[in-house]
Amino acid sequence: MPRVRYVPVQDPTRVRDVRVAAEEAAAAAGLDERRTAAAALVATELATNLLKHAQAGEVLVDVVDPPVPVEGRPERVVQITTIDHGPGIPDVDGALRDGFSTAGSLGAGLGTCRRLTDGFALHSVLGRGTVAVARIGSAAGEGSAGAPGVRVGGVNVPFAGADFSGDAWAWVRSGDRLTLMLADGLGHGSEAARASTAAVEELRHRAGLPPAECLPRLHTALAGTRGAAVAVAQLDTWAGRLRFAGIGNVTARLREGDRWRTLLSRPGIVGVHRPGTVREEEVAWTPESLLILHTDGLPGRWTPPPDTGLPPADPAVTAAVAVRDAGSPARPVRDDTAVAVLAPVPPDRP
Ligand SMILES: [Mn+2]
Incomplete structure (x- = not known):
């Protein structure tokens, strides 16, 4: 793990x-x-x-x-x-x-x-x-070979400085389809990490599956674990469409121009009990879009602050800034916190 x-x-x-x-x-x-x-x-x-x-x-x-x-x-x-x-x-x-x-x-x-x-x-x-x-990484330069015009990044903060985070994020790509997943294993610590790690491993084998079909596979793979809240977003970079499905308490926020909209998850726990039908939401993806998935380490009503200066070109920076600005001594974090971000590559900064 x-x-x-x-x-x-x-x-x-x-x-x-x-x-x-x-x-x-x-x-x-x-x-x-x-x-x-x-x-x-x-x-x-x-x-x-x-x-x-x-x-x-x-x-x-x-x-x-x-x-x-x-x-x-x-x-x-x-x-x-x-x-x-x-x-x-x-x-x-x-x-x-x-x-x-x-x-x-x-x-x-x-x-x-x-x-x-x-x-x-x-x-x-x-x-x-x-x-x-x-x-x-193993070789210098992240390059952009075969890049579909988007970048992915995230941060994961274990609760109370623990060795493991019960949260995990990962992506897989199949042709034009890029799938980003964020999983929040129930509770925190190593048992929670076992559940979210199982979700990542299963996702690796399900590249290309639409979110609503991916979640039942994850449900099966997580049987025997504590279970997890999971959000799956899939961008079709050719069609410019984003499909989303989630089960449990993981928040998905999509920036459309200067508005933020929440993509809805169904109640349930992947691996323990899931809703009979998994509904998928489909929205347009433009060069102005930005997707932020976060676990409940960030407050549910957290709103991404308005941009101050240049928006970060690196999605991991966007995620880290979200963690920094959401935390405060008055509202201590009570769980692992992970934020995963999908962002278009800015045209002037390839
Ligand atoms: Mn958690």
Whole structure:
């Protein structure tokens, strides 16, 4: 069962923990020595930056599906996400240039991070904080070969810093059909993770099945587990249509221009009891669309905030920003939280 590593960084001793987490994730992703070293270096740099620029922050180290959907079983990549509530970075482009330093850094620098990773994105809002996402796979460059004009990304935050998250997200692609799934295993901890992992494994064998046909297969595959709430969204990139079906408490929010609309799930628990009929919703998908799936770690009435500045080009950044902005000391999170995002590739940033 895949581990999700959560490391709060509030003092220099935790930087080593972040590096070790990155090395463990690299081993789990099957990366070679060279790419493992890159993951360790980037993890160290990002964790050090949290202390220097924001005093403290959180680091998530996960093994995820890559952002560009390809056919077949995806080669999974290490994703390092940092979230802070610091002052923000006034000049993001400058910070990404080699040699740039604001706090007398002797570290590798963010420019090096960008060069060593397959994907690197920084999103900063003054007064709100900074999100950084770095992905390291077996080969440099995420490329866009065969990309259907969309990218997929997500973050997964285990409840109370546990070793496992009961939530899981994954995608599969079959021709023009890209299917994104988010599963929330009942409760949290390793038994919840077993249920959501079973959903991911089953999804890998069901590429191309429409959501309403996929969910009954997942129901069968999850028998004997605690069960899960599951949302399945399938984009036909050729037709520009999105089909959605969900069972249980997983929220799907679709941006249409400047409106957000909720795609409805049926009550039930996949693997335990499902409704007799699974209804599918079908909507148009345009270059202005954005799909956010999230588990109940985020409040049900959570509304994506209006864009401040440039919308993030990286869907994993969008997911991390959602997690950051939804959490507050007044409303502590009571469960694992996962957010998965499907976003069109911006035309100017391929
Ligand atoms: Mn849960």
